[in-house]
Amino acid sequence: MSGDRSGAPGSYPYRGTLGVPPELLDRLVALCRDGLPNEACGLVAGRGSEVLALYPLTNLAQSAERYGLDPLEQLDAYYEIVEADLEPIGVYHSHPATPARPSAADIAEAYDPEAAYVIVSLAEREPTVRAFSIREGGVSELTLVIHPAADAATNERKDG
């Protein structure tokens, strides 16, 4: 799995770097594997640049090559995030058979310039997780820093 397993939580500039606890990264990969053969998707939340929770949502596209969040579930998740005193950080989705980089569709349909777009590739035996900012067609990669959670109580939101 990609990423540097070092560093301290809570010290990253917003957006340029995402801090992720290893347990949550493992859970992210597991959620994406559970979604096979289709793409899996959901929201990523935390504080600042620290990812502390995942919100798996239904992929309305039900496709191995497309994803679309269910907007009603998305709204419910936003309210859950707010009530948990977290902030939305972005969205994750899987690429079952292609690399962890934004596809043409990912770029064309990236409408949130503030979101982090996390992509999990399951194309190889070892999964790859990368994150990107996509603004007006321009893609810049965010550095994923994997480290123990600063707030372990909030890093598991639900089992499903």
Next chain:
Amino acid sequence: MAVNVTINGRREEAEAGSTLASILEEKRVRPEVCAVYLNRVRVDRDALSATVAEDGDKVEILIQFAGGSDA
């Protein structure tokens, strides 16, 4: 003069008199790719320009998330 508005769970300052449309514009989000909720009530796109954010308001901007993987 500014008002405090919570946008997607994040407390932010907006200029007094800011409309939901101007907030979207500032965030560079096109109205046609999102739904906006003000204090948990959906605001029609036609009403975004006429709806002023008041101090203490809670705004959710629900942006469409979709994409896919290249074949």
